[in-house]
Structures are given as C-alpha cells and as structure tokens.
Amino acid sequence: MTHKRNVKIASVVAFLAIVFIAVPAAISASGRIDLYYTLTSVALLSIGSAGVWLTFYIGRINIGQGAYALMGGYVSAVLVMNHGWSFWPTLPVAGLFCAAASVLIGLPILRLRGVYFAMVTLTLTEVARLLALALPITNGAKGIVSIPLPGALSIFGLTVIPDFAVLQNSRLAFYLLAVTVMVVCFAVMYRLVNSRIGKLCQSLQQNEELASSIGVNIAYLRVIAYAVSSFFGGVSGAIFAAISQSIYPSSFTVTDSVNFMLNCFLGGLGYVFGPMLGTLVLYFGWDLLFQTGQFQLLIYSGLMIVLMLVLPNGLLSLAEMTRKKG
Amino acid sequence: MAEMLEVSGLTKRFGGLVAVNNVSFSVREKEILSVIGPNGAGKSTLFKLISSFLRPTTGEVRLKGERISGLAPHIAARRGVVRTFQETTIFKNMSVRDNVVIAHHLRSKASLFGFFLGTGTAKADEAAFGASADEILELLGLSSLAEETARNLPHGHLRALGIAIGLATDPSILLLDEPFAGMNHDETMRMVAMVRRLRERGLTILLVEHDMPAVMRISDRIVVLNFGQKIAEGTPSEIQADDKVIEAYLGSEDEAIGL
Amino acid sequence: MEQVIANGLYLGAQYALIALGLTLIFALMNVLNFAHGQMYVLGGFITYTVYGQLGLPFVVALLASGVTLAVIGALMEKFLFRTVIRRSHREESTMLLAAATAFFFDAVILLLFGEKQRGVPKIVKGVFNDAGIIMPYDRMVVGALAIVFIAAFVLYMQYSRVGRAMRALAQDRVAAQLMGVRVDRYSMIGFAMGAMLAGVVGGLLVTITGVNSGIGGPISIKAFLMVMIGGAGVVGGAIAGGFILGMMESVGLTVLREYGDVTYLVIFAALMVFLSIRPNGLMGKPWG
Amino acid sequence: MNRILNFTNVELYYDHVYALKGVSLEVNEGETVALIGANGAGKSSILRAITGLRKIRSGEIHYSGKRIDGAAPDEIVKMGIAMVPEGRRVFPYMTVRDNLLMGAFTRSSKSEIAASMEMVLGRFPRLKERFSQAAGTMSGGEQQMLVIGRALMAKPRLLLLDEPSLGVAPKLVQDIARSIVAINRDEKVSVLLVEQNSRMALRISQRAYALTTGSVALSGNSTELLTDDRVQRLYLGGEI
Amino acid sequence: AENKELKIGFVGVTSGPAAAWGTSNVRSMQTRAAWINETGGVKIGNDTYNINIVTFDDQKDPKRAIAGMEKMAQEGIHYVVGPNVDDGAAAVRPVAEANGIIYFPYAFPKALYQKPASNAVLGMIANYQSGPAIYKYLKENKGVKKIAFVAANESDPLSQRDSGVEAAKALGLDVVAQNDTYQNDTRDFTPVLTPIVALKPDLLVLSGVAPANAPLLIRAARELGYEGLISTETAQDAKVLQEGAGEYANGFISVGGASTPEIASDSMKEFVTRYTKMFGEYNDESNTKVYALEYIIETLKANPKAINDVAEFKKTMDTFSAPNPFLKGDAKLSYVGTTSFGQKRQLSVPMVVNEYKDGAFQTLFVGSVD
Ligand SMILES: Nc1ncnc2c1ncn2[C@@H]1O[C@H](COP(=O)(O)OP(=O)(O)OP(=O)(O)O)[C@@H](O)[C@H]1O
Ligand SMILES: Nc1ncnc2c1ncn2[C@@H]1O[C@H](COP(=O)(O)OP(=O)(O)OP(=O)(O)O)[C@@H](O)[C@H]1O
Numbered sequence A: 001m002t003h004k005r006n007v008k009i010a011s012v013v014a015f016l017a018i019v020f021i022a023v024p025a026a027i028s029a030s031g032r033i034d035l036y037y038t039l040t041s042v043a044l045l046s047i048g049s050a051g052v053w054l055t056f057y058i059g060r061i062n063i064g065q066g067a068y069a070l071m072g073g074y075v076s077a078v079l080v081m082n083h084g085w086s087f088w089p090t091l092p093v094a095g096l097f098c099a100a101a102s103v104l105i106g107l108p109i110l111r112l113r114g115v116y117f118a119m120v121t122l123t124l125t126e127v128a129r130l131l132a133l134a135l136p137i138t139n140g141a142k143g144i145v146s147i148p149l150p151g152a153l154s155i156f157g158l159t160v161i162p163d164f165a166v167l168q169n170s171r172l173a174f175y176l177l178a179v180t181v182m183v184v185c186f187a188v189m190y191r192l193v194n195s196r197i198g199k200l201c202q203s204l205q206q207n208e209e210l211a212s213s214i215g216v217n218i219a220y221l222r223v224i225a226y227a228v229s230s231f232f233g234g235v236s237g238a239i240f241a242a243i244s245q246s247i248y249p250s251s252f253t254v255t256d257s258v259n260f261m262l263n264c265f266l267g268g269l270g271y272v273f274g275p276m277l278g279t280l281v282l283y284f285g286w287d288l289l290f291q292t293g294q295f296q297l298l299i300y301s302g303l304m305i306v307l308m309l310v311l312p313n314g315l316l317s318l319a320e321m322t323r324k325k326g
Numbered sequence B: 001m002a003e004m005l006e007v008s009g010l011t012k013r014f015g016g017l018v019a020v021n022n023v024s025f026s027v028r029e030k031e032i033l034s035v036i037g038p039n040g041a042g043k044s045t046l047f048k049l050i051s052s053f054l055r056p057t058t059g060e061v062r063l064k065g066e067r068i069s070g071l072a073p074h075i076a077a078r079r080g081v082v083r084t085f086q087e088t089t090i091f092k093n094m095s096v097r098d099n100v101v102i103a104h105h106l107r108s109k110a111s112l113f114g115f116f117l118g119t120g121t122a123k124a125d126e127a128a129f130g131a132s133a134d135e136i137l138e139l140l141g142l143s144s145l146a147e148e149t150a151r152n153l154p155h156g157h158l159r160a161l162g163i164a165i166g167l168a169t170d171p172s173i174l175l176l177d178e179p180f181a182g183m184n185h186d187e188t189m190r191m192v193a194m195v196r197r198l199r200e201r202g203l204t205i206l207l208v209e210h211d212m213p214a215v216m217r218i219s220d221r222i223v224v225l226n227f228g229q230k231i232a233e234g235t236p237s238e239i240q241a242d243d244k245v246i247e248a249y250l251g252s253e254d255e256a257i258g259l
Numbered sequence C: 001m002e003q004v005i006a007n008g009l010y011l012g013a014q015y016a017l018i019a020l021g022l023t024l025i026f027a028l029m030n031v032l033n034f035a036h037g038q039m040y041v042l043g044g045f046i047t048y049t050v051y052g053q054l055g056l057p058f059v060v061a062l063l064a065s066g067v068t069l070a071v072i073g074a075l076m077e078k079f080l081f082r083t084v085i086r087r088s089h090r091e092e093s094t095m096l097l098a099a100a101t102a103f104f105f106d107a108v109i110l111l112l113f114g115e116k117q118r119g120v121p122k123i124v125k126g127v128f129n130d131a132g133i134i135m136p137y138d139r140m141v142v143g144a145l146a147i148v149f150i151a152a153f154v155l156y157m158q159y160s161r162v163g164r165a166m167r168a169l170a171q172d173r174v175a176a177q178l179m180g181v182r183v184d185r186y187s188m189i190g191f192a193m194g195a196m197l198a199g200v201v202g203g204l205l206v207t208i209t210g211v212n213s214g215i216g217g218p219i220s221i222k223a224f225l226m227v228m229i230g231g232a233g234v235v236g237g238a239i240a241g242g243f244i245l246g247m248m249e250s251v252g253l254t255v256l257r258e259y260g261d262v263t264y265l266v267i268f269a270a271l272m273v274f275l276s277i278r279p280n281g282l283m284g285k286p287w288g
Numbered sequence D: 001m002n003r004i005l006n007f008t009n010v011e012l013y014y015d016h017v018y019a020l021k022g023v024s025l026e027v028n029e030g031e032t033v034a035l036i037g038a039n040g041a042g043k044s045s046i047l048r049a050i051t052g053l054r055k056i057r058s059g060e061i062h063y064s065g066k067r068i069d070g071a072a073p074d075e076i077v078k079m080g081i082a083m084v085p086e087g088r089r090v091f092p093y094m095t096v097r098d099n100l101l102m103g104a105f106t107r108s109s110k111s112e113i114a115a116s117m118e119m120v121l122g123r124f125p126r127l128k129e130r131f132s133q134a135a136g137t138m139s140g141g142e143q144q145m146l147v148i149g150r151a152l153m154a155k156p157r158l159l160l161l162d163e164p165s166l167g168v169a170p171k172l173v174q175d176i177a178r179s180i181v182a183i184n185r186d187e188k189v190s191v192l193l194v195e196q197n198s199r200m201a202l203r204i205s206q207r208a209y210a211l212t213t214g215s216v217a218l219s220g221n222s223t224e225l226l227t228d229d230r231v232q233r234l235y236l237g238g239e240i
Numbered sequence E: 001a002e003n004k005e006l007k008i009g010f011v012g013v014t015s016g017p018a019a020a021w022g023t024s025n026v027r028s029m030q031t032r033a034a035w036i037n038e039t040g041g042v043k044i045g046n047d048t049y050n051i052n053i054v055t056f057d058d059q060k061d062p063k064r065a066i067a068g069m070e071k072m073a074q075e076g077i078h079y080v081v082g083p084n085v086d087d088g089a090a091a092v093r094p095v096a097e098a099n100g101i102i103y104f105p106y107a108f109p110k111a112l113y114q115k116p117a118s119n120a121v122l123g124m125i126a127n128y129q130s131g132p133a134i135y136k137y138l139k140e141n142k143g144v145k146k147i148a149f150v151a152a153n154e155s156d157p158l159s160q161r162d163s164g165v166e167a168a169k170a171l172g173l174d175v176v177a178q179n180d181t182y183q184n185d186t187r188d189f190t191p192v193l194t195p196i197v198a199l200k201p202d203l204l205v206l207s208g209v210a211p212a213n214a215p216l217l218i219r220a221a222r223e224l225g226y227e228g229l230i231s232t233e234t235a236q237d238a239k240v241l242q243e244g245a246g247e248y249a250n251g252f253i254s255v256g257g258a259s260t261p262e263i264a265s266d267s268m269k270e271f272v273t274r275y276t277k278m279f280g281e282y283n284d285e286s287n288t289k290v291y292a293l294e295y296i297i298e299t300l301k302a303n304p305k306a307i308n309d310v311a312e313f314k315k316t317m318d319t320f321s322a323p324n325p326f327l328k329g330d331a332k333l334s335y336v337g338t339t340s341f342g343q344k345r346q347l348s349v350p351m352v353v354n355e356y357k358d359g360a361f362q363t364l365f366v367g368s369v370d
C-alpha cells in the first residue's frame, strides 16, 4: 500500500518537474521557441477535454464544449474591454459564468441520453456561435480585438504575476499559466474520480434508474458534473482569448467541440489522464505532419484510423494490455 | 401493529391503457405482503408508483401518514422506500462489492464536498460502508464473488445482488420485484429464509412473485391484481381457496405436468 | 405562402433521403456515422465525373455512385467498424473511428477532386410557374425521385426477407443470430445500404446543388439533426425529421427574416426544448 | 434409438471463469431431456455452446452424427436446432407476424412456411389474436409463447428451451408446459429443457441431468430422479 | 554558384469547407515561386535567391493560425501571406508583431491595418472600397435604385454586408433587404431567396459569398424569376459559375485580379498557363492573390536590407514603386491605404470589376484605391 503511494507521489513530482522545469529548459536549449505555443495549446485544449471526459464519466457524450470555451472567452474579453477588469479575476469569473450557464442549459438537456445528448450539445456549439453573432455585447461579427495582455497581479502589494506586456518572453508566461491551470484541473479531476463521487458518477454512467433507487440525486449530480465540465471549458477559452488578444464568434466552433471529444476517446475514456495524452498526441500529430503538405490530413486521419483499430480503448489501454500480458 | 404504508385509490394510465386501476390496501409494520397476479396485471407498475418512479394518475401513497407519491425516486428512497427491479438491474461494470458499497449512499454522513476533500467523516463513512457491504454479501452468499465484475454473474446471482443493493440502502420498506425468479427450489428456500430474517431485523417487505410455493410460505397477506384491479386480498390460505384467483391466476392443479 | 410550403416539401424530401442511410446504420450497429456527409459528397463527385465529365447517361452515373459507395460501406464495416466494435469496451468508441474516417474521406476527396465547387448540366430544363408556385422541373423530378427512393426503401425494409432480418438485427442481435441470421453479413449489407443511400442522394442532388469537397461535415450534422428530431434509428423518424426540418427552414427563413440571423437560432432552440420534452424524439425508442 | 445430440467432454470458459468443466450429455431422437441445477451451474452455457453462440475450449459436439462445434450459429440453426433463449427475447418493435417469419428465416419454401405458421397459430391461438401487434407491447406470458412459436417456425428437429417459465404466472406456466409436451409428441421434435422449476421439468421429460458448478452431478430417468433422495433434497425441497 | 534560399510563408486554410480560399492562394504563390526558380531565381542585393514557399494549413481555426505563425517565426520567416479570414488575421497579430513578421491577410477589419497595428498589409481591395464603386457604377449606368443584401451568418460575410449596406445608403440607394442570412452549409437557396426576390430589387448583393455558394444563389434567384442584377465583392471562378449556374450566371458582377483579356499582360497569361500546368486547372480566384508575393519580392529588391529586418521593409513601403508585371500598359506596384487606414498598409492592386459572360469574365471597369 505505501509502496503504491510512494510510486504515485514520485510520478506526480516527476510530472511537475517535467512540465515546469524540464520542458522550458529543453525548449530554450534547443531554441524551438514555437513549441511554447504548441504546448500551451495542448495544455489549454486538454483542460477543455478534461471537462468533456468528466461528462463521459457520467455517461454523456458531450460535443458542446466549444460553446463554453467560446462563452468563457467572451466573458473574459468583455469584462476586460468594456468594464476595465484585469485579466486575472476574469479567469475564474469566466469559468463560473459558464458553470452557471451550464446549469441552466443542463437541467433540461441532461435528461437526454446517448446520441440525443450528443447531438443537442453539438447544436449548442452552433447556438453559441449564432448568439455571439447576434448579441450586441459581443460586438457581433466584428469580434473583440486588441485585447490587452494580462497585467500584473499583486496581492497585498506583492507582485505575484508580472505584467505580461513587459515580459521578454510572454510565451513562456502563457505556457506556465496554461500548465498551472492544467495541473490544477487534472488534480481536481483525479480527486473527483478517485473519491466516492467518482463511484457515484460511474453509477450514473451505468444505470441511472438504479442509482436513483438507491437514493442518489441523479439530476443534481449530473448538473454538478456538467457544471465542472463547463467551468473547465470556460477557463480554457478565456486563456485562449488572452493569448490571441482577440475573440470572434468563430474562435471555437463545432470542429473544436468534436476535437475535444476525440481527444478523450484517443487518450482513453477509462483513464483520468486520457484527455491530456489524447490532446497531446492529436495536436502534435497534426503539427508534426506539417511537413507533408497537402497529404497532411490524409496521413493524419489514416494514422488515427490505425490507432483506433489497434487500441480501440484509447492509448492508455496499451499500458493495461502490456500489464495483462506481463 | 401500526399501519406503515397506505395505498389509496391508486390509478395509473399509459395513454389509453389503465395499468393500475383504483387500487387500495395497506401494509403493516414488519409485515410481508405479496402482490400476485397474471402477467401484465400491473404489479410492477404498482411498485413503481409506490417507490415514486412513476407519478400516479390519481390516488396516493402514504408512508406513516405522510404522502410520498409523486416525489422523486431518490427522495422516496431517503424516506426509506426502496425497490429492486424486475429486470436484473445492477451496475454492470463495477465489482459486486462496489455495487453494494455504492448503494450505501443514503447512509453517508459526509457531504459530496466532504468526499472530495477526504475529510475524517468521509473516511469513516467509507470504512463503515465497506464493512457493511461485506456483511450483506455474506448474508446473501455472494462473498466469494465479491471481486467479480457484476456483468459476468449468472442470472440467479444477479437477482441476489439486486437484493443486496436494496438492502444496503437500509430501507424501512423494501419492495422486491420477483426476487426468486430464476432460482431453483433450494435457492428459493434459502432466500425465503433470508427475507424472513430481514423482517425480523425490522424491515417491512412487499413482494411481487410468481413462485407460488414460495409466496404461500413467506407471506403474511397477499393482494391479487388482475387487469390493474385488486380482485382479492387475504391470508395465503384464503387466497389459495379463492375461486376468482384460481380462475385468473393459479389454475387448477395438473399432476401430469407437475403443477 | 404556397411557395414557402412547396419549398419546404421539396427540401424535406431531399433531407429525408439524406437522413435515411444514417439512421439505418445507426439502427443496425449503433454507430453514428460521422462520415455520412462525406459519403454523400463522394457520391456527388462520382456522378459529376461519370455524367458531367464523361458524358454518360445520368442513370448510369447514379448507379455508379450507389454501387461504389455500397462497396466502400461494406469494406468499412468489415475492416474497420466490426473490429473496433468487437474490441472496445464502450460502444461510443466507434465515434472516434467514424470521425477519423470522415477526415480521411475529406482528405481523399480533396486530393482527387480538388477544392472547387462542381456542377453538372441540368437533367431537365425549364421552370414550372403557376398558381403562385415557382418550381424548376428538375427539382420536381428530384423531389419525386426522392419520394420514390424513400418509399422503395421503406417497403423493402418492411416486406423483404433481408429487410426483416435487418430490422431483427437492429432490435436484438443475439436473438437474430439464433434465427439463423448471419450477423456479420447482414451488418455489412446494412452498412453498405446506408452508404449506398448516401451516395445515391449525393448523385441525385449534384444536379441541383452541385458538390464541393468541404460540405461533408456540415451535411452530416444536418442529417444528425433530422435523425434526432424523428428519433434515432427509426426509419419513419428520419423521414419525419427530414420533412420537419425542411419545413422549418423554409417557413423560418421567410417569417423570421426581419430579425436577422435568428432562424437557425430558433430552430436549434426549438429542437432543444422539443427534445427535453420528448427525450427520444418524435418516434424514437428508448435506446440510442 | 437414434442419438440426435452428443455433447462430449465439453469445456467452456468466459474470460477466466470456467463455466463448463468437462460436461457430457446426450439427447435421443424424440426425447425430452431436462437440465436442472443451481444458479451459475452452467445450464445456459451448455445451450450457448450447442448453438455456437460461445466457442468451446475443448470437447466435441455432434448433432445427427455431424460435428458442429466451431460452426457459426446460423449454420447450426440451418441444420435444425432452434433455441429459445433466456428471458423472452422477442423483437419488440416487430409484429407477431414478423417475429414468426423471422423464425423461418433459414427456410425458403413459402408454402412450407405458411404451413408452419398455421401449425404455430393453431397451437397458440393467443398469437393469432395479436397477429399484428408489436411484440414488445404484449404481456410476459404472451411473449413467452411467441418465442416458443418462433422457434417452431424453423421446423427444428432439436428444440433448446432456456427457462421458459421464468417470470410467468402459474396458469401460463401450465399452458407452456402442456405445449412443450404436445410439441414433443406431435411435431416429433426432441427437446432439451433448462428449467428452475425442477418438478415440472422432471414431469414432462423422459430423462434429466442435474448440474453443479460446471459438471454433471446426477443423471438418469426422470421419473426415477423425481423420487431420488438427493434430487428431492437439492432440487425439489421434499415438500410443496 | 548555388542560389541562396528565401523562405516566404503561407498560413491559411487548405482543407475543410473553406479549402478553396487558401488553396487558390497558396497555389498562386507556388506557381510564381516555381517560375522564378526555374528562371534562375531572384537577385536581391548581391545575392540570388530561390523562393521556397513554406505552407501551414490552419484549418480556418484562429488557434491553429497562431501556431502557424509561431512556426513561421521559428523558421526565421519574416514575410507571410495569409490568413484568409478575419478571426485568424486578428489572432496572429500578437505573434507577428512580437517576431517581426509582416503578414498579408485577406481580411478586411480596419483595426488590423490602422495604428497601433503596423505589421499587416491588406493584399487586395476591401469590400468597403470596391462596394461603393460598384454600386455607384451600377446606379449611374444601369439605373439601380433598389438594392438587397444577403450574406452567410458568419463573421466575414456579415461584416462585409454591414459595410456594403452603409455604402449603399450613402449613395442614396433604397436598401430593401439587409437582414437576410443563410447558414453556410445551405445547399439549396430557394427558401432563402424566395422572400427577397418577392421584393423585386434591382440589385442583389451576395456579400462575402464563397465561390462554392455563388452559383447556387444565382441559380436559385433566377429560377425564382429574379430579373435584376446580381453582384458580389469577392473574387469568383468562371468555371465554377459555368458549371453551377450555366447561363443564369451571365451578367453576374464580381471583382477580379488581372486575367481578363482586356488587361492581362503576357506575364499574366504565362502565369495562368504555368498554374494550369502545375495544378491541372486554373482558379480565377487566384487572380486577386498573385500580388502579395510579387510585392514582397519587389520590395526586398528595392531594399535588400529588409530581407531580415521588417523595419526596413516598412520604411521602404512609403516610397516604393515598381512596374506591375501582370497588367498591360504601365501600371505600377505601390503601397496605398492612407485614406482607409491612415498609413500605407495596402497593396495598390487594380480594382477590377468583372462581368461573367458564357464561361469567362469580361472587365466592366477598372478602378483604384489610394
Ligand atoms: N411505460 C409504460 N408505457 C406503456 N405501457 C406500460 C408501461 N409500463 C407498463 N405498461 C403496461 O402496463 C401493464 C402492466 O405492466 P406491469 O409491468 O405492471 O405488469 P406486471 O404485473 O408486473 O407483469 P409481469 O408479471 O409480467 O411482470 C402492461 O400491459 C404493460 O404493457
Ligand atoms: N458473459 C460472461 N462472462 C463471464 N462469465 C460468465 C458469463 N456468462 C456466464 N458466466 C459465468 O459462467 C458460469 C455459468 O453461467 P450460466 O449462465 O451457464 O449459468 P446457468 O446455469 O444458466 O445459471 P442461471 O440458472 O442463473 O441462469 C457462471 O459462473 C457465470 O458467472
């Protein structure tokens, strides 16, 4: 038991050391500065995917995460641009706004199951886009542009985070921000899943009727899980808006929603860290194939099919398979 | 003995079909009451109404004088009314033990957030649930299968697991929908003994079952439904002698086929 | 108004036909075929090549579209979906596979047929214009053909031996197997038929709307909508869903035009409300 | 008498659990054979092995002298084995008619199918009344009749029944039991019957096997087993 | 001696539903680059360079576009063509500015080209520049009074519609429809156009219409009995129009680049030939996209120091002038945009307004921007 625990602690420490120390060191040594943004994207998208994963965990196929990412981006952008907020407080507010919205939306639609839920969430992304085009506060088709970079954050006069605009390397700053948020989100997820709540979620996934017969408030639990999921989506969208310093109705689309979902599948629906690995592989896969020019999509999708055939339960099931054999 | 549960004028319509039609009866504390009747008579529907899985068209169900019909199922469960399912209903991909542990949900003292944080109460809950689950599995003879994935159990054990899940919620009234289906005589008799023990622990039990020998052995009273209506109510011997019941349900004995 | 209704009906017939193949595959295998739209596009391009470029008769082109897609569908079932369904723990996993095949088709189509919008000569010239209704003859022909195809398909599923076997398979695989249905073979036939339907609609509609390599994804999504309105996996539902969506678009675009781009917002919102009231669509079954 | 089924030394396992550990049994032409045993003893597994739904690990299965283990279910059905699976698996959204026609899926002669239909409807008049109703909306007992009728539509020589009395009201159980006897007698169909209602099973069968945890514990003549001490104790409970 | 290599970037969309935009764009660059390399490269300062086009498919996703721009920076590229849409162009701005990259988006938001922004150069005529000219021409020459707009419900087309409506109103035209939109996946436009045709406008403007949708819209309008004019301010392809709308497309007005016979120079004709040879089929949209690469090269020739220093490039822009190889006569390449953006951040490309006729474009009139 303690041995297992030690292994766990060691791997967490190793992971943190890699993302916070080894990766930046390697990047600056190799001069591949562009990787900062790539990895930042991976971190942010994996946060959104983590949310989707959580809805999978309660038995719902969620193809609507793009809607919340978009919403989060707009909340942050509007608060910064129209109300003069600093970026930092908008980050949790964007998440909470999305969580609140998802409660309202979730109450009716979480009663749906299977493909029905999937399809409704798919249209949700489209609804978000159309709303962003139609609402006055979003500045419609013209989007919100020239958003300033995150300013300094000080608590009790102590500067905790410097002003991104004056930084030599704001890429590194964004990378560290994204990775920190990612680590926090996955820690929360890990804890959720490995506590009794995880078991409760699983019970929803497997049989809602039975769950309610043993006294589980399924509606409540579903909404909570969906709200957490949407919170993640909102946060990742808000950071993206800050990086690109702009947000448009098309910043997150149905394609993004589908990708969030695919990241979860590829990593493996049975593993908390599946979405992280899935995002990394899918995003990097595309990036690496950049050399192949017009055949990029062909090779990319071909590899995806092969992966699916070999590891239909996700990349992380590979570990399980080898364990079983070994 | 006090009235535990009171069903009055309960009716449920599905479109044009009246599945349960103006049914009234009451259940006393620590009683074992069976509901029998032909296939499609409305027995399972009646159970769903009592456990609030369905909302009655008219009529109501009272638990110790308090109305419980029309609430959400998990609320009814909190009040102590829990049902098992006619179809074998379990959490398929969890281990047998986890199935039972999770069913202790209602007994938890810690909040969801408490579980998230892993507070002392939460830990105490976990430990208590585990111990209780082991006890229940032992009681139902499932101990040896505790770590098996539930989906792989044969039919009969699935039913037992269903009951174990029901028990774990610590109900005051347990509604068992065909608990003996798919069990052979020996197993049935063991289950009968077990249900009796539960009653001795203070549970009130409602039962739907087609296994007549078992029903006759176990029941204090029997309610008979036909086409949604109550056609008889009484002790096992009264029911066995009731012509209407024989006509609608039991059939006359036929030695040639052993029934 | 007559015009609006006529538009809606015509659009509905077209949509219903698009949704059929999708719902068939879903019913049989519980696979939401993300590549449905891409199959449609491929069908369109085949008809474009055979009829538009090679100048062969339209019927030949349509046949070519149908047959090619049927073969592709059969191969996909046999070599991709069957394996994944057998080996994966959760049946949603097929979604990743379906999405990957959709991307793959997109890539292949782009490489083979280029990025441009393509069109073919009209199959019938002229425009019907009477009683307040304007409708080009070719649309009327396509609409009528769509209805004929739908009817033929429904009758086939209802009364033929193969159709019956496929329905049985959709409802209970094991029981169907015990009736002597070769599950593998009929899944393959079903998948092939679904793909063939997509190909035939693509070929049919290329005469009116043309085709380009990028529209596969959006077409799939539209087909999902219809299937959802009617109820997943139900043939009648797909048809109803197609007509409802067609009518809603036609009426909405006329009635709501003053308010800017809200028609689709209204359609989507209505859909969400509708589904929260009827979680299985119009005639859906409690599975899926 | 002719052997119609020879089930020799069969082992079958799921993942890592052995369900059958070397089971042998046989069914003769025209016989009704009962298979009784506790939950999880492996009764259903035997039927699954015969119909090819599950591959066996070792042993042999012969039907009418032909070896059938390893063949696909559809081939086995075509040879004349029909199975009524556990838990009334009707095709719920199909009509009674279509359900019955599905039973005759492997046959091609229209007139013969019509004759079988006639026979089934004669045997179960309730099905005739419900001919165009969706099977899923029928009561449990009616569904049970339907699946038996559907199996008969294949004109089988060997009929496998898995717990046909499960969840069926007593009066209907009687009806079903009578039908099984009649089918066996009139249609010259051999029957392998899995039943928890052991008394009924032993009454209507000629021979029986009792299974415990994957092996045959007892076997013999049904009437003798009915009075056998061990059977009395284990499966009949001595009294009613 | 071996030629040096000059890398020019392209970040745009070459797959998915909008593949046509980026594809016509990148192919025109590749054609020109291959041509230059084949004829010995280009001499900038003391060195001769071969042009290498580095392409990145952003899938029309602004987030990917940023990655693309980062990649360009990583490759040491300072001149990038693209992205093709508004959101992508806005998203890459921070990266371009931080890394000293001049980019040539095909996007119209003014904020991209006005101060404090300074690294984006508009590579074509914006619709708020061409729209008024077209409407004015049609008002004066074809008696257009009533005008109707229809656009896809997406950022780019809607923005273009809004500025179009504004321009039409300024000209005193009667705008009878300005709220009609369609979902971009629409394949049958009859329902969209039915109410608009009933209003009997003299001119129907297809704002920001994708080349794939244009023939479908035209055909649906004509089949519904619409008899007025139809125009757009985006570039179109004649073959697509011919296949998709046949003779219904006759009279359709759009903007183009330089390939119509009236104005194309011999170089332009050779360009078309080479493009066709390389890719099987020419795309008339490419006409408007031949310029960016040409400008980059010519400006670098004018100031070789700019090759690694965009500040030098910007300096040169103010005074730069070179002959325009694609047009007949003595047209010039230069930077403009002072009126619209307050600084020279636009290529001076001719505003060619075309009319489609039987499978080809004819030049209606040629204008210019300052
Ligand atoms: N959700 C529903 N919608 C429509 N009809 C229903 C529904 N649930 C049950 N019924 C119908 O109500 C009637 C009573 O069904 P119920 O399940 O209560 O019967 P039962 O007495 O439990 O029968 P059995 O002994 O076979 O389990 C049946 O005719 C059934 O078809
Ligand atoms: N799909 C499966 N996966 C794993 N194990 C299984 C599976 N199906 C059955 N088993 C195991 O095989 C053994 C025999 O099962 P089987 O279904 O044949 O029993 P049975 O005699 O029919 O029982 P019952 O009377 O309860 O239906 C049991 O121990 C069961 O746990």
Ligand SMILES: [Mg+2]
Pocket: B043, B044, B045, B086
């Ligand atoms: Mg019941």
Ligand SMILES: [Mg+2]
Pocket: B154, B155, D043, D044, D045, D086
């Ligand atoms: Mg069994």
